[in-house]
Amino acid sequence: MSFTKLTGQETAVRLLKDDLDSGRIHHAYLFTGIKGVGKRTLALDFARALFCQRQDGEACGTCLSCRKIEHSNHPDLSIINITEGDSIKIEQIRELQRGLAFRPYEGKWKLYIIEDADRMTPEAANSLLKTLEEPPHYGVIILLAREAETLLPTIVSRCHLIQLNPLSVENIEKILLEAGYEDSEKIKLAAALAGGSPGEAKRLIEDEDFFTEREKLYEFLYNLPELTEVDVFQFVDELLTLLRNKEAFPFFNLILNWYRDIILYRMDSHADLVNSDYIALYSKISEKYSVEELISIIELVNNIKRYIDSNVKEDLALQVMFLKIRTKRVK
């Protein structure tokens, strides 16, 4: 069992394989890429190949080490992720440092994978600096993060960077088909909506409610200019439950895509539309908005999203947002 075939990430896989083959194992790696693009898969593949008892740069999948990783009970592999709240705390990094002080139990390496490294608290990130720069010779640390810019520059400069790219729509479609999903409109749509992340695309297909909720949302946006205040309030109430489950329903992204598509439609870039199934509706409403209005609507949505992320009351923010869009008094 070699590296998982990660379509679209051939470069990243090649770089890591080269490192394994030539024995140039760096002490700190930083894998960057959007959610669902394969960072964790790649990190685990790397771990398998690193620990595998056959030591030929690939994982055999049958030896004890490989099987232990499969069952996630390899003593020399630790995965650090967010366990409480929404950040990685300094205590977790201290634990890493304590653990790293001991030599590996089985193999030659001791590997730590830090997921969501961009969500480390400033204290945690700073306390990692010295360890990250000069761990013991057997220590390897892999950080997984969305983008290098979201980390401290002092962290980034200590790491060997491996970038995982967002995938093109075609590649995602290909992955979905290979994964055994049936070729259908739904697949195409999910690939377009996933924003370059095959993991996200799969999730969308699996999610039964997603497409009906999306339809509801877009129907609302389409009718918004004609709706009354009461309609808006009612819809916001319905939305709140969806919004609380942000991971499952990328609410703001859908709204952003809607208005982005209208702009693109007006610019005659029909091929790049995300919601290609709504093209008929776009033709009807695109004339109702000027490009400037659309730009300021998108900016408004972005801002409201930031407000809600920083704990502004959700229903209020949403009501204001929709009412503003409705009357086009966006500025």
Next chain:
Amino acid sequence: MQENGFFYRSLNGENLFPGKGRKSKMAFLSLYRKYRPRTFEDLAGQQHVVRTLQNALKQNRIAHAYLFAGPRGTGKTSTARLFAQALNCVKGPTVEPCGECDSCRSIISGQSVDVIEIDAASNRGIDEIRDLREKVKFYPTEGKYKVYIIDEVHMLTKGAFNALLKTLEEPPSNVVFILATTEAHKVLDTILSRCQRFDFTLLSSEDIIQRLEYICQQEKVNYEREALSLITSASMGGLRDAISLLDQAITYTDGNLNREAVQEMLGKVDLSFLGSFMERVLARDTAAILKMTGEIIDSGKSISVFVQDLINFLHQVMLYKECGRDPAIFNLTEEMYSRLEEVAGGVDTARLIRFLDILTDVERQLTFSEQPRIILELGLIKMTARTEENQLAELENRLRELEEKVEQLSRGNLSLAAASRPVAGGTTTGRSSTISKETAHIEEDTSAYKPEVPGDSGAQQEAGEEAALAYGVEDIRDKYWKEILKRIRENDFKVYALLADAVPFSIEGNRLYIQVLAQFHKNNAEKQADFIKRIIYQVCNYNFEPVFFVEGEMPEKKTGPVNDSKAVKPASKGNPVQETAVDRVVKAFNGKIIKVDYDVLKDKESEQGV
């Protein structure tokens, strides 16, 4: 306190545990660790620091506390270790530590008992500092100095900082503290004042390239100088970043550093692509731009790198436009010059600055957006869409207004409404004659820009009140009312609320009849009549007298002389016939008019009419 941390054992790249390394070869070390400077000469840049420290060593003026501050990858920790070596070398204190004696070797491998490196970010509490204070008083075991290197010192807690103060001020002899940090502003003033401070600066590209070349030669890697300069500019002046990137590039290109491959690794966009992209932007070909953007993204390039590339490119275009082909600024090939020239020819500096504004804003937003693509597209659309023309048009409008005011000033016939701002009235009339000569030609120029606005040419002033006839009430309602409301809103929201549902109804001479929603609105609007009048004047450039009425109760037109431009309130200076009668009553009783009941007046008039 975790002293002499476990993590420095393999610092010098030696395999301290033979047989344990992968394939039993020498353990692999990342280049930036392998090529940590071993002598002061090795240290890239920072001459000002090195010279001062070496002089201190020479003259044996060793301070007890140093603070090394500066951005990442500029050599703070390396210098601290070198300084420790220099102090404790067998030949020491010496300007050039030998690197071979036991003391130097143990410091390099991080095993020296007398050089204690503390990770202040992990050991940041007061307890750790107390522990340190306990141990400070012991005499150095092997060397002459006990050196405490406290790295990332900005992360110490406030309590810990304060606990350190006394020790830092007067440590036992033979103890040297070296504090290192990237964020000196977080360090307490009381700490700062006890240390000799050295500021490390970002390295020049020349320094970085030299070091990279040296490493490439040592590692026996083929390289193109251009590839190294790409890496250098991506490293933003941090040597560790540069060496990390070099490390990546060596793997990526399999030990053959050429420009194309490094460019690909960095996710940089080709210059020719940037050139044709900007061409499309300048041609406002939005569809093509969006298509090209899609291609960039689909080819797996990072959006933020692309934005940075665009910014850099435009920056160079701007410099080229302003300074021409100046070798002191540019270090470019012929091909690049011709690209810059092409783009620079088709754009003015103001627009370039606007582009840069938009793109830097995009760059900022990218860091906290999950939809980088939309942010980028939006920015590009802003650059190409005709919106900026609108802004220009708006500017033109305002300019025109200004010109008109100047023109009026020069004629000295600034109306009462405008004169309600004291500055405009009193002080300028005296100078008006001189201005008029200068502004005479402006009038001619501006008339070309304003074909649609009635009443704004010189004709209005000459024709006096009659010019009002140039306005139909439809003009007011359709063209100006919106603007009037907008301005009122900007000035006074309460007044706006009164007029939000109002409709200009008709014009009689200089009176503008405005129908409002209810009696309340009417009463309050009348109180603000002067203000409203002023706004109307600003927009229509004509001294209308606003008259408010509630629907179905339009005051009879005869109630006031319509051509009396100074009639401000019909209630006080109404119909001349009644005025005399009422005046007489007022005089006789020495009273004042509180209220005029128009209904009664109307009834009277209709009776008379019969």
